[in-house]
Amino acid sequence: MIFIILLVLSLAPMVATEPWWVCGATGTYTTNSKYHNNLETLSSMLPASTPFVDPPGDAVSGSDLFAKASVGAVPDTVYALALCHGYVNASACRNCVAAAFDVARKQCALGKDATVFYDACLLRFSDKNFLELLHNASMASSADYSDGALILMNVTTEPLFSGWDKGLNQETTIIHFINMALNNTVQKVFNNTGKHYAAIRSTTDDGSGSIPPIYSMAQCVPELIVDFCYRCLTNISNLAMTNFAGRHRGQILGAWCNLRYDTYPFYGELTSVPSNGLVPTPAPQPTPLPAPSPNHKKPLGRALIIALVAPLFALFVCVLVSFRFIRHIRAKMNVHEDEALIWGLEGRNPEFTIYDFSQVLEATCNFSENNKLGQGGFGPVYKGRFADGLEIAVKRLASHSGQGFIEFKNEIQLIAKLQHTNLVRLLGCCYQKQEKLLIYEYLPNKSLDFFIFDETRRALVDWNKRLEIIEGIAQGLLYLHKHSRLRVIHRDLKASNILLDHELNPKISDFGLAKIFGINDTERNTKRIVGTYGYMAPEYASEGLFSVKSDVFSFGVLILEIVSGQRTSGFHRYGDFINLLGHAWQLWKEERWLQLVDASIAENQNLGMMRCIIIALLCVQENAADRPTMSDVIAMLSSESMTLPEPKHPAYFHVRLTEDEVSTLVEPCSLNYVTISGVDGR
Known part of the structure; x- marks a missing residue:
C-alpha cells in the first residue's frame, strides 16, 4: 500500500524538523508477545549497529548511515531498516533512529508496521519482509520501490517568482532551473552508486543576479538495486516538479528514496557538478544539524488539519500560476528542439528526424488501442501512418519505465549512426513535455x-x-x-x-x-x-x-x-x-x-x-x-x-x-527485472 500525503505549510522555517509517521495496516501485536519482544530487541540493536559508527579521520558517507536487521522467527519476525541523510553525523543519526522508534511505538501503538520520517532520518519496521526488495529483482514491480509511505512537503505557499514583474520568461527560467538542478542531483546519485547519495549547489546567471542558488539532495537506501534507485528518484523528482514547481523549497520522503531542495544550505560543504545552463559553486557550511528529540512531537492529525485549510489559498495561487504558465507554453520553443541541439543530431543525419508530438498523435490516432502492437517492459508500441503514407512503429516509453532518459538518449545516439540490413532502422524521435517517443520503421511480422x-x-x-x-x-x-x-x-x-x-x-x-x-x-x-x-x-x-x-x-x-x-x-x-x-x-x-x-x-x-x-x-x-x-x-x-x-x-x-x-513447477513467468517483453511488433 502506498500512502501519498501532500503537506503545504505556510512560513515554516525548514522541512520536517518534527517527525511525521504513517502507520501500516498489516495488523497489531499484544503486549509482551513474541512480536513485541522482538521489536524491543530491534529498537535497542538497530541504532547501535556498526554502520552508524563514525569512521576515524573521514567524513561519514551515505552508506555508513544505513542499517537493516530482522529479529525473531516467522510469524513473529520484525524486519526493519534505518537510513540517515548523507549530511548527518553518526551521533545525530543514532539519536534520530532511537527517537523514531519512540515515535512509532507511541503514535502507531501496537501496530506491526510503521514508517517514521525525521529531517535527519527515516525508520521503517514491519512484519512483512520488505527487505527482500533490496536484492531480489524478480519480486519487484513498478511500484515496489515506493512501497510503504510517501510524504510530499512544501514549506511555503509563495512561489519563488512571486512579486517579480519580469514577465513569463522569468517564471519559465526558474522552473527550468529547479528542474535541471533536481535532474543533476538524481544523475549524480546514479553515477555514484557506491553511496546512493548526492547533494549539490546550483546557480544560474539570468543576467539580473536575482535567482538564488538551489541546494538539492537525493538519496536511496544504499543496498537498493541501482535500477530501482534510479526509477524511484526519477519518479519523485517528477512529483516534486508537479507539486512544487517554482517554489522556494520542497521535500519528498519515501521508504526507499527521498529528495529535497531549498534556497538555503541545509547540508555541509559538498562538491558541485556542472550542468547545462548551471554554474555550480562550493556550498557554504550550514549550522550543525541538531539531533531530533522525541519530545514536542507534531502529530500527523494536526498537519492534516492544516492541509485542509491551506489548499484554499494554495489553489488560488496554483490557478494564477497555471494560467500564466499555460499561456507561455503555447509560445515557447518545443523541448525536442533544444534536445536535438544538445545531442548534435539535427542536420548531421539527414535520415533522422525530430518529430513534433502532434505529428505522432495524428499518426497513431491519439495512441488508439486499435493501433497498439504490443506491450514491452519499457512501454507500449503503436502502429502509425504519417500523412505521406509512411508506416511507422512508435515506442512510447512509460513514465514508470526503467528505461529513463539515459537509455532513451543512448538508443538514439547509437542506432541513428548504425546502418545495416539486419538492424532495425530508427527514423527519429520525439522528446516533448513528459513524452519520450522512438519512431522506427514498421515491420509487419512483429518479433x-x-x-x-x-x-x-x-x-x-x-x-x-x-x-x-x-x-x-x-x-x-x-x-x-x-x-x-x-x-x-x-x-x-x-x-x-x-x-x-x-x-x-x-x-x-x-x-x-x-x-x-x-x-x-x-x-x-x-x-x-x-x-x-x-x-x-x-x-x-x-x-x-x-x-x-x-x-x-x-x-x-x-x-x-x-x-x-x-x-x-x-x-x-x-x-x-x-x-x-x-x-x-x-x-x-x-x-x-x-x-x-x-x-x-x-x-x-x-x-x-x-x-x-x-x-x-x-x-x-x-x-x-x-x-x-x-x-x-x-x-x-x-x-x-x-x-x-x-x-x-x-x-x-x-x-x-x-x-x-x-512437483512444484508452476507456469512460466519472467525473471527479467529490466525488460519484460510481450508481442512487440514495429
Whole structure:
C-alpha cells in the first residue's frame, strides 16, 4: 500500500524538523508477545549497529548511515531498516533512529508496521519482509520501490517568482532551473552508486543576479538495486516538479528514496557538478544539524488539519500560476528542439528526424488501442501512418519505465549512426513535455518470439527460413562488433528484440542497454547489471563483466531457441534440467540431438541442424575465452565442410531438477527485472 500525503505549510522555517509517521495496516501485536519482544530487541540493536559508527579521520558517507536487521522467527519476525541523510553525523543519526522508534511505538501503538520520517532520518519496521526488495529483482514491480509511505512537503505557499514583474520568461527560467538542478542531483546519485547519495549547489546567471542558488539532495537506501534507485528518484523528482514547481523549497520522503531542495544550505560543504545552463559553486557550511528529540512531537492529525485549510489559498495561487504558465507554453520553443541541439543530431543525419508530438498523435490516432502492437517492459508500441503514407512503429516509453532518459538518449545516439540490413532502422524521435517517443520503421511480422514460441505460427517458419534468420542475426552482430563506425555490445539480445520484415528477414532492435567499446577495449565491468535472465552470460550476470563474448553467448541461446522452438528458461522441465542449455548439452553428448529439434521441422532432418546445435553449444560455453567470435561463427555457418571444434560444457548446465522440485513447477513467468517483453511488433 502506498500512502501519498501532500503537506503545504505556510512560513515554516525548514522541512520536517518534527517527525511525521504513517502507520501500516498489516495488523497489531499484544503486549509482551513474541512480536513485541522482538521489536524491543530491534529498537535497542538497530541504532547501535556498526554502520552508524563514525569512521576515524573521514567524513561519514551515505552508506555508513544505513542499517537493516530482522529479529525473531516467522510469524513473529520484525524486519526493519534505518537510513540517515548523507549530511548527518553518526551521533545525530543514532539519536534520530532511537527517537523514531519512540515515535512509532507511541503514535502507531501496537501496530506491526510503521514508517517514521525525521529531517535527519527515516525508520521503517514491519512484519512483512520488505527487505527482500533490496536484492531480489524478480519480486519487484513498478511500484515496489515506493512501497510503504510517501510524504510530499512544501514549506511555503509563495512561489519563488512571486512579486517579480519580469514577465513569463522569468517564471519559465526558474522552473527550468529547479528542474535541471533536481535532474543533476538524481544523475549524480546514479553515477555514484557506491553511496546512493548526492547533494549539490546550483546557480544560474539570468543576467539580473536575482535567482538564488538551489541546494538539492537525493538519496536511496544504499543496498537498493541501482535500477530501482534510479526509477524511484526519477519518479519523485517528477512529483516534486508537479507539486512544487517554482517554489522556494520542497521535500519528498519515501521508504526507499527521498529528495529535497531549498534556497538555503541545509547540508555541509559538498562538491558541485556542472550542468547545462548551471554554474555550480562550493556550498557554504550550514549550522550543525541538531539531533531530533522525541519530545514536542507534531502529530500527523494536526498537519492534516492544516492541509485542509491551506489548499484554499494554495489553489488560488496554483490557478494564477497555471494560467500564466499555460499561456507561455503555447509560445515557447518545443523541448525536442533544444534536445536535438544538445545531442548534435539535427542536420548531421539527414535520415533522422525530430518529430513534433502532434505529428505522432495524428499518426497513431491519439495512441488508439486499435493501433497498439504490443506491450514491452519499457512501454507500449503503436502502429502509425504519417500523412505521406509512411508506416511507422512508435515506442512510447512509460513514465514508470526503467528505461529513463539515459537509455532513451543512448538508443538514439547509437542506432541513428548504425546502418545495416539486419538492424532495425530508427527514423527519429520525439522528446516533448513528459513524452519520450522512438519512431522506427514498421515491420509487419512483429518479433521472432511471436513465431517460434507459438504452436501454430512456428509451422510457418521452415528450417531454411530459420537458418536464414540465424545467419541474418549473426551478420548484424558482426557489423556491431567489428564493421560499424562504433564498436557496440548490445547486452540485451533475445528473441523479442529480433524483429521480422515482410519476408521474415531478421533485424536486431532495442539498443537502450547497448554499450560502445573503444578499438582497444576487450572487456569492461559494470555494477549496473541489465539485460534478461536466461540470455545473460555467466561472467556478466555474476560479476558484471561484459564483452563481445557476452553477445556471442546470447546468440548461442537464440540458436537453441530457434532450432527447438522452446524458450531458454522459465519453470519448464527439460529432461533433468530446468534450462534449455543443460538439456541441449545432454542430448548432444548422448548423440540424441534430433530430439532437440522442433517437431514441426524435424521430419526434414538436416545435418545443418546438427551443425547449428554444435555452433550454439560453442557460443554458450561457460568460459568466455572458449567462445568463438562472430567472425568465427559466420565462417562456421557459411562452410559446411569446415570442421567444428568439440564444445565444452555450457554455462548453467549443472542446474538440474530433483523429483521434489518437479512437483512444484508452476507456469512460466519472467525473471527479467529490466525488460519484460510481450508481442512487440514495429
